[in-house]
Amino acid sequence: MRARINALSFIILAIFLCNGVVVINSEDPYRFFTWKVTYGDIYPLGVKQQGILINGQFPGPQIDSVTNDNLIISVYNYLREPFLISWNGLQHRRNSWQNGMPGTNCPIPPGKNFTYVLKVKDQIGSFFYFPSLAMHKAAGAFGAIRIWSRPRIPVPFPPPSGDFTLLAGDWFKTDHHRLRRLLDNGHNLPFPDGLLINGRGWNGQTFTVDQGKTYRFRISNVGLTTSLNLRIQGHKMKLVEVEGSHTIQNIYSSIDIHLGQSYSVLVTADQPAQDYYIVVSTRFTRRVLTTTAILHYSNSRKGVSGPIPAGPTLNIASSVFQARTIRKNLTASGPRPNPQGSYHYGLIKPSRTIVLANSGPYINGKQRYAVNSVSYIAPDTPLKLADYFNIPGVFYVGSIPTYPTGGNAYLQTSVMGANFHEFVEIVFQNWENSVQSWHIDGYSAFVVGYGGGQWTDGSRGGYNLRDAVARSNIQVYPRSWTAIYMALDNVGMWNIRSENWGRQYLGQQFYLRVYTPSKSWRDEYPVPKNALLCGRARGRHTRPF
Ligand SMILES: *[C@@H]1O[C@H](CO)[C@@H](O)[C@H](O)[C@H]1NC(C)=O
Ligand SMILES: *[C@@H]1O[C@H](CO)[C@@H](O)[C@H](O)[C@H]1NC(C)=O
Numbered sequence: 001m002r003a004r005i006n007a008l009s010f011i012i013l014a015i016f017l018c019n020g021v022v023v024i025n026s027e028d029p030y031r032f033f034t035w036k037v038t039y040g041d042i043y044p045l046g047v048k049q050q051g052i053l054i055n056g057q058f059p060g061p062q063i064d065s066v067t068n069d070n071l072i073i074s075v076y077n078y079l080r081e082p083f084l085i086s087w088n089g090l091q092h093r094r095n096s097w098q099n100g101m102p103g104t105n106c107p108i109p110p111g112k113n114f115t116y117v118l119k120v121k122d123q124i125g126s127f128f129y130f131p132s133l134a135m136h137k138a139a140g141a142f143g144a145i146r147i148w149s150r151p152r153i154p155v156p157f158p159p160p161s162g163d164f165t166l167l168a169g170d171w172f173k174t175d176h177h178r179l180r181r182l183l184d185n186g187h188n189l190p191f192p193d194g195l196l197i198n199g200r201g202w203n204g205q206t207f208t209v210d211q212g213k214t215y216r217f218r219i220s221n222v223g224l225t226t227s228l229n230l231r232i233q234g235h236k237m238k239l240v241e242v243e244g245s246h247t248i249q250n251i252y253s254s255i256d257i258h259l260g261q262s263y264s265v266l267v268t269a270d271q272p273a274q275d276y277y278i279v280v281s282t283r284f285t286r287r288v289l290t291t292t293a294i295l296h297y298s299n300s301r302k303g304v305s306g307p308i309p310a311g312p313t314l315n316i317a318s319s320v321f322q323a324r325t326i327r328k329n330l331t332a333s334g335p336r337p338n339p340q341g342s343y344h345y346g347l348i349k350p351s352r353t354i355v356l357a358n359s360g361p362y363i364n365g366k367q368r369y370a371v372n373s374v375s376y377i378a379p380d381t382p383l384k385l386a387d388y389f390n391i392p393g394v395f396y397v398g399s400i401p402t403y404p405t406g407g408n409a410y411l412q413t414s415v416m417g418a419n420f421h422e423f424v425e426i427v428f429q430n431w432e433n434s435v436q437s438w439h440i441d442g443y444s445a446f447v448v449g450y451g452g453g454q455w456t457d458g459s460r461g462g463y464n465l466r467d468a469v470a471r472s473n474i475q476v477y478p479r480s481w482t483a484i485y486m487a488l489d490n491v492g493m494w495n496i497r498s499e500n501w502g503r504q505y506l507g508q509q510f511y512l513r514v515y516t517p518s519k520s521w522r523d524e525y526p527v528p529k530n531a532l533l534c535g536r537a538r539g540r541h542t543r544p545f
Pocket of ligand 2: 154155156157247248249250329330331332333
């Protein structure tokens with residue numbers, strides 16, 4: 001029966017596609033967005049910069065959606081250069097065509113438009129979108145995505161009196177074109193100039209609350225280079241959600257947010273009626289950058305005062321300790337009514353182990369960054385399109401080893417092969433002195449362990465095989481490892497990358513090709529009718545059957 005309903009909706013899809021209208025599923029609601037991407041002057045740190053705005057806004061507009069909604073987002077590129085948006089944390093089931101990374105999509109040329117057809121299938125939680133090309137992320141065009149639970153799906157906390165978004169990140173006063181030239185010339189990014197909260201500097205953003213009430217804050221690190229710590233003067237934070245997992249509701253006085261990560265906390269306005277600092281500072285940096293926003297009680301009789309509360313800086317042990325306390329609430333529901341713990345990832349034996357080691361080699365006299373000695377270089381045709389149209393010579397599967405080789409680093413368009421329905425263990429091994437932050441597109445993975453030094457088979461003894469959170473942004477501490485379990489249940493070409501934007505730009509990324517020989521739409525959608533075609537895919541037909 002279910003298969004027949006799916007078949008029917010695919011027929012509906014096909015009909016709409018033939019008419020040039022893009023619709024995926026007749027059963028779930030649609031939300032339509034028209035985004036005009038332009039340059040515009042912004043002054044986030046007090047000096048004029050060329051920002052990238054969406055509908056005149058910096059940060060871009062927030063997307064509000066409900067589990068299973070169809071999001072139809074038409075993006076008009078009014079920049080003088082190609083542009084593309086990607087979605088941090090959206091899984092695009094069967095549909096890496098919509099992922100918006102340069103390995104899956106052709107860029108939107110200047111003056112052109114592209115309509116993304118997204119479905120937030122079986123997802124809840126807090127995420128964000130960002131521009132994936134060049135160094136556009138250093139100029140804006142990012143924004144929040146909130147996916148609400150469907151009505152009647154129990155949420156494991158009372159409805160808060162307000163739901164605030166807090167996009168925090170480091171920021172450069174340097175123009176994004178100049179940052180890009182710096183990288184192209186073989187240097188990494190310098191230390192950032194400051195921090196922003198929702199695109200604003202010191203005390204630029206006010207969150208107004210009523211005394212006695214409880215609010216949800218959705219916090220994401222949308223920055224380029226540094227981990228952050230967040231705290232609220234005089235207030236505690238109750239953690240409730242991490243990138244789509246409802247958590248054990250621990251209380252924290254400060255929270256570390258690594259690059260790309262998102263957290264939801266509940267904050268009760270239970271203090272005397274005045275204003276309080278919300279503080280964000282850089283974590284694990286010798287020089288500490290700080291910025292503040294304001295928690296304003298609606299009946300406040302006093303502005304912010306007193307010292308800005310200090311946070312942890314270089315101490316790593318406290319961050320590891322905190323990371324281990326972040327666990328899934330097994331009896332709470334996720335996107336569906338069944339409890340989150342009903343899927344026992346800990347009882348499944350991984351079919352293999354992939355070990356990914358980061359490094360920062362010099363290649364041809366230039367600073368690059370690599371995974372297992374391979375520094376990614378972009379092909380002339382998006383990998384996904386080359387794969388679909390069987391265009392030879394763009395990439396080959398297995399062009400990156402699944403273990404560190406210790407060999408000399410080299411440039412390559414790196415694609416790792418994997419089979420649909422494999423269940424894999426991935427170990428991120430970090431021998432560098434800096435904290436790493438990894439992102440996996442198309443998936444959320446169970447973060448089963450953090451440990452110091454070299455990972456070994458014996459490290460598995462310390463895994464959390466019961467209530468690890470599933471997420472798509474994963475930190476790895478200096479000279480340490482982090483292990484994840486991942487069920488490869490989403491066919492497609494998926495980017496795995498450093499969320500440190502200079503490292504990502506200089507090659508610390510690759511694509512994971514999750515493959516099935518089946519051509520069934522139940523496993524993967526065909527190329528969308530409106531797909532942009534570039535490189536050696538130009539002129540191909542998007543409807544070959
Ligand atoms: C959007 O792009 C399509 C072709 O990709 C074009 O036919 C259409 O006119 C464009 N729409 C606008 C409003 O520019
Ligand atoms: C887990 O979720 C359940 C169901 O909503 C809730 O009653 C319980 O308090 C939560 N437990 C913790 C430890 O957060």
